[in-house]
Amino acid sequence: MSKFAVLIQVNLKTILRDRILHAILGAVVVGLLLVPAISSFSMRQVQELAISLALSGISFFLLVMAILLGSSSIWRDVEQRHTTSVLTLPLSRTTYVLAKFAAIAIFLLGTGILLGICSIPLISVAAASYPSDQPILWGNLVVALCGDIAKSMLIAAMALLLSSISTSFYLPFFGSVVLYLCGSASQEVYEYVTGEFVRAMHPLVIVIIKSVYCLLPNLAAFNYKVQAVYALPIPFEQIAWSVGYGTLYVAMILVLAVLTFNRRVLG
Amino acid sequence: MNPILIERISKSYKGKKGQRIQALSELTLEVKPGEILGVLGPNGAGKSTTIKILTGQIPPDSGTVEILGAMAGSMQARSAFGYLPENPAFYDFLTPREYLHLVGAAFAMSVDRIKSESDRVLALLDLQTDSDRPLRGFSKGMVQRLGLAQALLHDPDLFIWDEPMSGLDPMGRALVKGLMLELKRRGKTIFFSTHVTADVEAVCDRVAVIVGGRLQALNDVQEILADGIEGYQVQILNPSAELAARFSASEDNGVMTELYVSREALPGFLDLASRGGEDIRLIEPRRRNLEQFFLDIVSRNQR
Amino acid sequence: MKGRLALVTLVLAYLCLLPGFIGQMKERPIEVKLGYQPHARVIRLVSGEFSPLVAEMSVVNLLFYYGTLVDKWQKNIIIRPEYMNMFRMLSTVSELDPYNQDAYYFAQAAFTWELGRVKEVNMLLERGMQFRTWDHWLPFYAGFNSAYFLKDYAAAAKYMQRSAELSGDTLRTKLASRYLYESSRTSMALSFLDGMIAREKNAAVIKTYQVRKEALQAVDTIEQAVLAYRQAKGGNPAQVSDLVASGLIKVLPRDPYGGEFYLDNDGRVRTTSQFANPDQR
Numbered sequence: 001m002s003k004f005a006v007l008i009q010v011n012l013k014t015i016l017r018d019r020i021l022h023a024i025l026g027a028v029v030v031g032l033l034l035v036p037a038i039s040s041f042s043m044r045q046v047q048e049l050a051i052s053l054a055l056s057g058i059s060f061f062l063l064v065m066a067i068l069l070g071s072s073s074i075w076r077d078v079e080q081r082h083t084t085s086v087l088t089l090p091l092s093r094t095t096y097v098l099a100k101f102a103a104i105a106i107f108l109l110g111t112g113i114l115l116g117i118c119s120i121p122l123i124s125v126a127a128a129s130y131p132s133d134q135p136i137l138w139g140n141l142v143v144a145l146c147g148d149i150a151k152s153m154l155i156a157a158m159a160l161l162l163s164s165i166s167t168s169f170y171l172p173f174f175g176s177v178v179l180y181l182c183g184s185a186s187q188e189v190y191e192y193v194t195g196e197f198v199r200a201m202h203p204l205v206i207v208i209i210k211s212v213y214c215l216l217p218n219l220a221a222f223n224y225k226v227q228a229v230y231a232l233p234i235p236f237e238q239i240a241w242s243v244g245y246g247t248l249y250v251a252m253i254l255v256l257a258v259l260t261f262n263r264r265v266l267g
Numbered sequence: 268m269n270p271i272l273i274e275r276i277s278k279s280y281k282g283k284k285g286q287r288i289q290a291l292s293e294l295t296l297e298v299k300p301g302e303i304l305g306v307l308g309p310n311g312a313g314k315s316t317t318i319k320i321l322t323g324q325i326p327p328d329s330g331t332v333e334i335l336g337a338m339a340g341s342m343q344a345r346s347a348f349g350y351l352p353e354n355p356a357f358y359d360f361l362t363p364r365e366y367l368h369l370v371g372a373a374f375a376m377s378v379d380r381i382k383s384e385s386d387r388v389l390a391l392l393d394l395q396t397d398s399d400r401p402l403r404g405f406s407k408g409m410v411q412r413l414g415l416a417q418a419l420l421h422d423p424d425l426f427i428w429d430e431p432m433s434g435l436d437p438m439g440r441a442l443v444k445g446l447m448l449e450l451k452r453r454g455k456t457i458f459f460s461t462h463v464t465a466d467v468e469a470v471c472d473r474v475a476v477i478v479g480g481r482l483q484a485l486n487d488v489q490e491i492l493a494d495g496i497e498g499y500q501v502q503i504l505n506p507s508a509e510l511a512a513r514f515s516a517s518e519d520n521g522v523m524t525e526l527y528v529s530r531e532a533l534p535g536f537l538d539l540a541s542r543g544g545e546d547i548r549l550i551e552p553r554r555r556n557l558e559q560f561f562l563d564i565v566s567r568n569q570r
Numbered sequence: 571m572k573g574r575l576a577l578v579t580l581v582l583a584y585l586c587l588l589p590g591f592i593g594q595m596k597e598r599p600i601e602v603k604l605g606y607q608p609h610a611r612v613i614r615l616v617s618g619e620f621s622p623l624v625a626e627m628s629v630v631n632l633l634f635y636y637g638t639l640v641d642k643w644q645k646n647i648i649i650r651p652e653y654m655n656m657f658r659m660l661s662t663v664s665e666l667d668p669y670n671q672d673a674y675y676f677a678q679a680a681f682t683w684e685l686g687r688v689k690e691v692n693m694l695l696e697r698g699m700q701f702r703t704w705d706h707w708l709p710f711y712a713g714f715n716s717a718y719f720l721k722d723y724a725a726a727a728k729y730m731q732r733s734a735e736l737s738g739d740t741l742r743t744k745l746a747s748r749y750l751y752e753s754s755r756t757s758m759a760l761s762f763l764d765g766m767i768a769r770e771k772n773a774a775v776i777k778t779y780q781v782r783k784e785a786l787q788a789v790d791t792i793e794q795a796v797l798a799y800r801q802a803k804g805g806n807p808a809q810v811s812d813l814v815a816s817g818l819i820k821v822l823p824r825d826p827y828g829g830e831f832y833l834d835n836d837g838r839v840r841t842t843s844q845f846a847n848p849d850q851r
């Protein structure tokens with residue numbers, strides 16, 4: 001097996017053997033089991049609420065895991081001096097950083113798919129109890145789930161970048177939380193400033209907001225929940241743009257993380 | 268080709284309040300093939316900095332370091348030695364076998380070879396019974412032994428060990444000393460740091476003393492030990508009056524008398540004793556040992 | 571040993587305390603309050619991808635609140651509901667998730683009959699129609715509201731036409747026209763309510779509809795009797811008791827809102843309750 005593959009394996013084992021993870025995963029599974037019960041509180045949106053709950057629950061879990069795993073990765077290895085033993089082996093720092101990300105990404109993908117499969121019967125049960133006038137488009141649900149997984153990967157890459165600079169938990173954790181919140185709201189703010197209220201603002205402020213908008217991750221690009229919940233059509237073009245945007249953005253962040261970590265003086 | 272060639276390396280750190288701390292200055296050192304070289308020095312002398320530069324963890328400010336002809340820190344150099352960090356820390360969710368798998372893969376060993384070599388080094392360091400238990404539950408000594416095991420895994424010709432004896436119990440220390448001598452017998456080169464002079468005495472061919480970031484001494488251990496003899500402790504059963512008069516007794520319990528004989532006076536003493544038919548029970552050299560040799564250098568530098 | 575004894579004692583004491591504690595907790599008054607909700611845009615920014623879920627949870631919260639109110643009404647406990655707050659919350663929901671049908675349906679259920687805020691409800695329904703382009707119920711409600719409450723038959727016909735097109739049910743246009751031009755308002759409302767009850771699953775909302783239906787049925791009974799009286803006697807009865815006296819009705823129906831039926835000068839059936847709970851009058 002290649003060095004890269006073995007490093008990924010080691011990182012995955014470290015992730016999977018963490019008891020905190022087991023606790024969080026357990027809580028999410030219990031939460032998912034409650035989906036049919038909670039969605040019955042809705043008047044006519046039982047199926048819609050079930051889908052919304054399941055997707056949001058999975059998305060939230062992936063988000064929490066991405067932030068926790070990403071922001072407790074590199075700096076912790078440095079602090080606990082794992083890097084002293086690992087990076088003195090003939091392993092490059094680039095391999096090391098990319099393997100960290102790959103392990104987290106594989107974990108997010110795996111648990112995302114697993115929880116997605118778990119929620120199929122739960123959504124079906126809820127939908128059967130009060131059929132909606134809209135069908136369930138499972139393809140849309142898959143797109144929405146993939147969007148959530150991609151979004152969590154992007155957040156993980158962000159957290160990894162911050163943890164490659166940081167020497168403690170605070171910067172990567174709160175940094176990625178803030179980036180997540182800003183990234184979720186950026187589209188909304190952008191539409192606000194380019195829309196009706198544009199005249200009330202100084203042009204310089206608008207330029208600044210627009211540039212920040214371009215820099216921040218645009219997480220709205222990965223949000224297909226509404227389309228999944230209400231069985232709205234998703235044009236293929238939209239998905240393609242999201243995929244292209246996500247791939248490039250994550251690649252950019254990873255290169256940045258590799259560069260900063262390669263420059264970092266350890267020891 | 269020399270396993271390690273250090274030429275005039277210097278390194279300084281940014282300390283508190285912006286002042287610079289000179290960790291190493293103009294250090295030059297050469298490690299010969301097949302030797303065990305111990306680096307002695309007080310805490311903060313620059314031993315760890317030297318090892319960090321050798322293993323490529325930090326670059327020197329100036330000077331060069333070659334490991335078997337390759338630039339320190341290069342992939343080629345890092346493939347050439349087995350490194351034991353000081354108080355090593357490994358991913359503690361892994362088992363020793365899993366960690367060794369990572370190390371083997373890093374050295375591009377085949378899966379079969381990793382398996383057989385893992386068995387070998389785990390047996391060598393007495394870790395077989397714990398080889399599938401996660402490291403979380405390991406004692407400090409066990410982690411240290413795993414550290415040695417992973418350094419031995421790919422069977423390189425050069426070993427760089429930072430404080431290999433620390434955290435080990437007496438049995439562990441004996442194990443490691445035996446291991447070092449065995450490696451030397453097989454023609455391997457070992458460069459290690461320590462602050463325990465007894466370890467150097469037991470295994471080293473040469474000792475380098477670093478104090479204040481400078482190389483203060485580089486000597487053959489056997490020579491230091493031989494040069495260091497100052498006199499002898501002699502125990503005699505009921506010595507004759509003549510002998511007792513010539514050599515002052517340091518202790519006398521009525522039966523056994525203990526005398527101190529200086530290095531120069533030994534031939535005269537032996538002559539007199541053999542003529543008088545004295546009952547000599549013990550002659551023990553009293554030497555200025557390595558510890559004193561070391562302390563002398565340190566105190567000379569602090570003056 | 572001491573430790574174990576202490577633990578066992580404590581557990582036993584706890585078990586003894588529990589029944590009383592639970593009983594006491596049940597007695598505590600439930601705080602029936604909707605609470606304050608921030609501006610929709612703020613919620614959107616904060617909740618991000620979760621805003622549809624936040625929207626739906628607000629509706630569920632609203633339904634719970636409404637459920638406790640209906641519960642109290644049945645026990646004749648009158649609590650002044652936070653109607654303004656409720657309506658604001660619904661429009662917030664429709665901004666958070668314009669596809670959320672619960673918001674529109676609940677607005678239709680709770681704000682038309684009881685509160686007469688038909689114009690606002692129709693505005694909300696219009697908004698819903700922009701997004702829920704497939705949903706034929708929204709124009710159907712808007713059509714009913716226009717015809718029944720606002721008596722704007724032109725608008726109603728437009729809505730009904732749209733609803734018929736969306737549902738692909740040509741019967742609905744006919745039904746609609748029958749509603750609009752042929753039926754009395756009471757039977758129009760009755761068949762509308764039947765449709766609503768059949769599709770509803772929320773108990774509180776069903777209860778509201780049923781009370782309304784009971785009242786309308788009572789009105790229908792009296793109206794029929796008035797009609798018969800007119801045919802028989804050639805004039806309007808002076809009071810409702812005349813209908814009982816002339817044998818057209820056996821027993822005067824009860825007004826579930828607690829009022830009393832009477833006839834106005836034109837012979838129309840009215841009630842002192844004005845078809846509303848006491849606090850809304």
